[in-house]
Amino acid sequence: MPTARFLIGDTVMGRWPGSNLYYEVKVLSYDNKARLYTVIYKDGTELELKESDITSLTVFKQGVARSRSRSRSRSPGRPRRSRSRSPARTSRRSSSRTTDVRKEKLKEVLEVRLTPVLMPHENNSNSKHEKKEENNTANRASTITEEKTETESENQAGGRYNLRHRKDQGDGKTVELEQKTETGVLSQTKPPAAIKTTDLEFGGRVGVFFLMFLLPVTVLALLILCGQKDASLQSFPLELPALQSLWDWQVFGIVLLWLLFQAVFSLLPVGKLVEGMPLKNGKTLKYRINGFYALLLTAVAVGVAVYQEVDLSYIHAHFLQFYTSALLIVTVLSVYLFVRSRWASEDELAPGGNSGYIIYDFFMGRELNPRIKNFDIKFFCEMRPGLMGWVLINFAMLQAEMKHQNLENPSPAMLLVNIFQLLWVVDGFWHEEKLLTMMDIVYDGFGFMLTFGDLAFVPFTFTCQAYYLVSHPNELSLFWIITLITMNGVGYYIFRKANSQKFTFRKNPSDPAVSHLKTIPTATGKSLIVSGLWGWVRHPNYLGDIIMGLAWSLPCGFNHLIPYFYLIYLITLLVHRNARDERQCRKKYGSAWEEYCKAVPYRIFPGIY
Numbered sequence: 353m354p355t356a357r358f359l360i361g362d363t364v365m366g367r368w369p370g371s372n373l374y375y376e377v378k379v380l381s382y383d384n385k386a387r388l389y390t391v392i393y394k395d396g397t398e399l400e401l402k403e404s405d406i407t408s409l410t411v412f413k414q415g416v417a418r419s420r421s422r423s424r425s426r427s428p429g430r431p432r433r434s435r436s437r438s439p440a441r442t443s444r445r446s447s448s449r450t451t452d453v454r455k456e457k458l459k460e461v462l463e464v465r466l467t468p469v470l471m472p473h474e475n476n477s478n479s480k481h482e483k484k485e486e487n488n489t490a491n492r493a494s495t496i497t498e499e500k501t502e503t504e505s506e507n508q509a510g511g512r513y514n515l516r517h518r519k520d521q522g523d524g525k526t527v528e529l530e531q532k533t534e535t536g537v538l539s540q541t542k543p544p545a546a547i548k549t550t551d552l553e554f555g556g557r558v559g560v561f562f563l564m565f566l567l568p569v570t571v572l573a574l575l576i577l578c579g580q581k582d583a584s585l586q587s588f589p590l591e592l593p594a595l596q597s598l599w600d601w602q603v604f605g606i607v608l609l610w611l612l613f614q615a616v617f618s619l620l621p622v623g624k625l626v627e628g629m630p631l632k633n634g635k636t637l638k639y640r641i642n643g644f645y646a647l648l649l650t651a652v653a654v655g656v657a658v659y660q661e662v663d664l665s666y667i668h669a670h671f672l673q674f675y676t677s678a679l680l681i682v683t684v685l686s687v688y689l690f691v692r693s694r695w696a697s698e699d700e701l702a703p704g705g706n707s708g709y710i711i712y713d714f715f716m717g718r719e720l721n722p723r724i725k726n727f728d729i730k731f732f733c734e735m736r737p738g739l740m741g742w743v744l745i746n747f748a749m750l751q752a753e754m755k756h757q758n759l760e761n762p763s764p765a766m767l768l769v770n771i772f773q774l775l776w777v778v779d780g781f782w783h784e785e786k787l788l789t790m791m792d793i794v795y796d797g798f799g800f801m802l803t804f805g806d807l808a809f810v811p812f813t814f815t816c817q818a819y820y821l822v823s824h825p826n827e828l829s830l831f832w833i834i835t836l837i838t839m840n841g842v843g844y845y846i847f848r849k850a851n852s853q854k855f856t857f858r859k860n861p862s863d864p865a866v867s868h869l870k871t872i873p874t875a876t877g878k879s880l881i882v883s884g885l886w887g888w889v890r891h892p893n894y895l896g897d898i899i900m901g902l903a904w905s906l907p908c909g910f911n912h913l914i915p916y917f918y919l920i921y922l923i924t925l926l927v928h929r930n931a932r933d934e935r936q937c938r939k940k941y942g943s944a945w946e947e948y949c950k951a952v953p954y955r956i957f958p959g960i961y
């Protein structure tokens with residue numbers, strides 16, 4: 353059994369990842385299994401370090417003194433040129449185009465935050481490490497060739513530094529580390545720290561209990577209203593459907609078949625195999641990225657069906673029954689996920705879904721990456737059946753519109769909604785790999801909330817504009833058509849450019865596509881983009897998404913609020929997501945984040961703080 357050399361609360365010297373610089377740090381905890389110390393730097397940055405990267409203050413001082421006297425006797429009067437790289441210097445290099453004033457200001461900030469000491473006996477040039485330091489997010493979802501279920505990540509025992517933040521598991525929620533002993537001495541025999549969710553979201557147990565009923569009922573109400581002649585909110589409920597009309601076994605069978613086909617497509621050995629982000633236990637999972645091929649296959653299958661005169665407007669006619677079928681599958685799947693999570697090990701649990709309260713954990717999701725052999729249930733549900741279903745349903749609504757309104761061609765409004773949303777979905781599949789670095793995959797558990805979101809909310813509410821247009825035609829003038837196309841184009845440009853810029857920058861800050869951007873260095877070694885779109889507002893990608901959301905709703909006109917449901921949902925979700933992300937970044941980057949907020953005061957909308 354390994355023994356911890358340092359105690360909780362000890363002040364020691366910790367090496368800064370990727371360099372030979374040592375800083376005074378305090379030991380917060382020790383993970384006996386991974387053999388990693390969680391330490392806190394003076395600026396509040398928490399990192400996990402291996403024992404070999406920590407040294408006691410006394411030993412360190414002796415080492416520095418010895419080395420100084422050696423170097424003095426070796427080359428009297430000729431000071432050795434230090435090639436050291438402090439985190440500030442590392443970042444300064446990547447931010448070479450930051451204005452001088454900013455550089456000086458930041459230098460001051462960083463020098464106050466951390467005072468590095470160079471460990472004298474080692475070689476300083478390690479540009480490989482320097483790069484990894486900056487790339488600790490995006491590049492971990494890397495392409496691989498070998499086919500195994502899991503791999504030991506190189507940073508497990510012997511190799512790399514771990515820049516994960518233990519307390520802030522990345523989602524802004526506080527998790528309790530249950531490893532403290534009464535004396536403060538690190539336990540040598542205890543199992544690795546178990547995490548427990550203490551900061552409950554969505555109003556805690558009571559809140560999620562109500563949400564669990566409110567969400568499905570709201571979607572049902574939306575669908576009923578959307579299908580009604582008078583879709584105004586005041587007229588609800590005009591035509592409440594009979595209970596037995598909400599269920600149809602044939603529809604249920606079609607939904608099951610749809611899921612089965614998509615699951616088979618996702619398992620086809622085409623497309624690259626990539627590694628996800630490192631898990632808590634240091635391992636990584638592999639994912640097959642073949643969503644784009646699956647979309648093409650689905651399009652071919654739908655094309656053949658239409659050619660065979662399959663009437664897709666059946667989906668419109670049975671829309672409520674499709675929804676209730678999806679709801680049943682969501683419920684069964686969530687129960688299955690919750691039950692199977694009982695057998696998941698501690699390090700397979702999501703930091704946000706492990707409160708110990710059944711209802712809460714059922715809603716948030718206990719297990720992070722539930723898998724049946726190579727089949728990753730969360731990754732599959734996040735994109736495949738829902739997003740593809742959305743496109744299929746939109747197309748079915750287009751056919752239903754022509755049928756119901758006796759049109760030879762679909763209306764311009766219906767065409768715009770179909771094309772705009774198809775573009776977004778195609779874009780999503782084209783960049784499927786990037787999903788692996790998003791918080792939904794990396795931090796959130798897979799429970800009722802995401803299952804419902806992916807399998808019911810996405811396909812049945814994101815389609816509400818097309819569903820609405822079937823029975824609420826809206827004429828569009830040429831001016832409006834051009835305006836809407838421009839609006840969607842601008843939104844898409846901002847959304848795509850901002851997301852790609854950030855992804856490329858995280859992968860390789862010196863990539864020519866992003867190397868011209870001004871940046872703010874942070875104490876973690878990563879930098880924050882502070883010019884271009886990311887210098888305009890702090891979440892330009894959200895802004896682009898919202899502009900697109902508006903362009904998707906406006907084709908439905910101004911008669912009712914219902915087609916604006918997606919826009920309202922999106923703004924609510926992104927404002928909440930923004931608050932969550934900012935909390936997380938503030939913890940992660942400390943004063944550098946404050947600096948960024950000062951430089952870029954607007955969150956999502958220019959002019960709105």
Ligand SMILES: NC(=O)C1=CN([C@@H]2O[C@H](COP(=O)(O)OP(=O)(O)OC[C@H]3O[C@@H](n4cnc5c(N)ncnc54)[C@H](OP(=O)(O)O)[C@@H]3O)[C@@H](O)[C@H]2O)C=CC1
Pocket residue numbers: 489790791847851854857858878879880881882886890891893894895897922925926929933936937
């Ligand atoms: N339509 C829908 O239903 C939804 C759509 N979306 C879309 O998905 C996309 C991704 O969104 P989401 O996953 O929430 O988060 P983001 O892609 O916005 O990522 C936020 C992270 O980016 C990094 N970051 C923040 N500011 C900077 C900066 N200035 N420079 C460099 N890095 C920075 C930080 O992580 P770090 O520093 O650790 O890299 C931060 O945690 C968005 O376009 C959003 O609109 C999202 C949710 C729902």
Ligand SMILES: CC(C)=CCC[C@@H](C)[C@H]1CC=C2C3=C(CC[C@@]21C)[C@@]1(C)CC[C@H](O)C(C)(C)[C@@H]1CC3
Pocket residue numbers: 567734735739776779780781787790792801802804805806809810
């Ligand atoms: C009300 C409720 C239960 C909401 C759940 C929200 C989820 C449906 C969405 C949260 C974030 C999402 C994202 C996508 C789909 C919807 C959910 C899961 C996404 C994968 C779609 C494809 C995009 O290109 C995307 C990768 C940007 C996007 C990421 C977020």
